[in-house]
Amino acid sequence: MSRAKRFASAPLPSAILLSLLLAGCMVGPDTVRPEINTGNSFLRDETAAGRSGHSAAAYAGTEAEFWRRFEDPLLARLVEDALRENHDLRIALxxxxxxxxxARQSRRDLLPSVTAEGGYSESRASADQLPGVVRSGRDGESHDVGVRAAWELDFFGRVRRSAQADRADAQAAAYDLAALQVAIAAEVAQAYFELRGRQSQLAVANDNAVNQAASLELVTARLDAGQGTEFDTARARAQLESTRSRLPALQAEVAIAMHRIAVLTGRSPETLVATLEEPLPLPVLLDPVAAGAPGDLLRRRPDIAAAEARLDSATARIGVATADLFPRFTLGGLIGSQSLDAAALFGRDSETRRVALGVDWSFLEAGRVRARIAAAEAGADERLARYEQTVLQALEETENALVRYQHARAELASLREAAEAGTRGAALARTRFEGGLVDFIDVIDAERARLDLQDQLAQSQARTAVALVSVYRALSGGWPGQPRRPPGPTG
Incomplete structure (x- = not known):
């Protein structure tokens, strides 16, 4: 049985005595962070110690401002603009x-509340109330001024637990802001790399359309010279128009990506078109820093810290509810002046004062109080489950990000070789066709394969960059202007 329940069941005089003796205690439980088995390393962390020769401890946290590692000044400027101007971040702030x-208000509840008051009243009694008194004699007025103070003597921690809960809520809101900063910075980087990937695909398609138009002119000239066939001309035209058909969809995706980046940075959708329409190559991707141990992740991620703070808040509110099982003592006082004549205010004989000790005890409503305690305990159980779920989701997100990046890099390496081979094959096919060794259909097939491989390579480069950003997002370390532990209410 808890201390609060033992006291609540004591006889009335004993409970009052105990309440006086226990000044300064706080009823209700304190939060204990649950132990979660996270393992010693992430399964897919290729840079962990023993795989790459580097110490995982040396890279326990991700680099601050990771997007600068891509050495793209425009990307860095866009991320910084978003962190400063994004509307979702302004809402969170x-x-x-x-x-x-x-939280500041609840902390002030620990101190006495002091109010100034004053009043003036004018009255007239009826002739029946004051028989025989003339009309003017039945008129009266009163003046009073004073300062009133009230202070709840927080013997059982109701006010302190409430302040503790509000402080934890404020910390959770700060961690939510940090988590949103992580998400916005990563989303800008991802949208930027997707834009560059679409622009690269568009450039590949345009280049191939130019080459295919030249091929169509060649086979048309050969047909006019009696050396070609209608079949070759039709196939060349079909290949050219097929390539051109890809352009509108890619152009639309480029525009959509530019609009998305603009909105993320707090601008209207069309604002950044002139800035972003010039295609730039995707950056060279460097190896990410090591993920470190899963236990380090729990200390880095702001969403986990927010879930823990909300667990603190819910636990503290159990104490708030439990304190209602005990008497609530209030010390009040008044000092002032009261007089029937305004000129006599503040005179020696107009002084008023009062000191009172109030006791409010809802022991007759114990059933309702215990119901509120049960509801608070259930709320804490919910927050505990949410905390544990947040931890598991963070571990899952990190493992998945590492898996995607690992496989994206493997895919990119293979597609680079394939694209180079496809380019050589297309060049050889054209040379052999011009030498009369193969039919034009072989050139068409080689060109189609080259186009597909180059398009896949551009997509893979963008996917790999996005996957790397996802790794940093999952690790949630070192974000600009935002400490790992955001300041609490006094920060």
């Missing part, structure tokens, strides 16, 4: 300010 203001 307003929530942090609101939560911190509420």
């Amino acid at each position: 307003a929530r942090v300010d609101q939560a911190r203001a509420l």
Whole structure:
């Protein structure tokens, strides 16, 4: 049986005595972080110690401002613009300010509340109330001013637990802001790399359309010279138009990506078209820093910290509810002046004062109080489950990001070789055709294969860059202007 329940079951005089003796205690449980078995390393972390020769401990956290590793000044500027101007971040920041203001208010509940008051009243009694008194004698007025103070003597921690809960809520809001910063920075980088990938695909398709148009002119000239066939001309035209048919969809995706980046940076969709329409190559991808141990991840990720803070808040609210099992003591006081004549205010004989000790005990409502305690305990159980689920999802996200990046790199390496071979094959097919060794259909097939491989390579480069960003997003370390542990309400 808890200490709160033992006291609640004590006889009335004993409970009052115990309440006086226990000034300064706080009822209700304290939060204990649950132990979660996370293992010693991530399965797919290729840079962990023993695989690459580097110490995982040396790279326990991800690099700050990871996007600078891509050495793309425009990307860096866009991410910084988003972290400063993104509207979702502004909304989250307003929530942090609101939560911190509420936390400051609850801390002030620990101090006496002091209010100034004053009043003036004018009255007239009836002739029946004051028989025989003339009308003017039945008129009266009263003046009073004073300062009133009230202070809840927080013997059982109700006010302190409430302040603790509000402080944890404010910390959770700050961690939510940090998590959103992670998400926005990563989303800008991902959208940027997808844009560059689409532009690369578009450039490949345009280049191939130019080459295929030249091929169509060649076979048409051969047909006019009596050396070609209608079949070769039709196949060349079909290949050219097939390539041209890809262009509108790619152009639309390029525009959509530019619009998305603009909105992420707090601008209207068309604002960055002029800035982003010039194609730039995708950056050279460097190996990421090591993921470190899963236990390190739990200390880095702001979404886990937010879930833990909300567990703290829910646990503290059990104490708030439990404190209602005990009497609530309030110390009040008033000092002021009251007089029937305004000129006599603040005179020696107009002084008023009062000191009172109030006791409020809802022992007759114990059933309702215990129901509130049960509801608070259920809320804490929910927050505990959410915390554990957040941890598992973070581990899953990290493992998945590492898996995707590992396989994306393998795919990219193979497609690079395939694209180079496809380019050589197309060149050889054209040379052999011009030498009369193969039919034009062989050139068409080689050109189609080259186009497909180059298109796949451009997509793979973008996917690999996006996968690398996802790794950094999952690791959630070192983000600009945002400490790993955002400041609490007093920060």
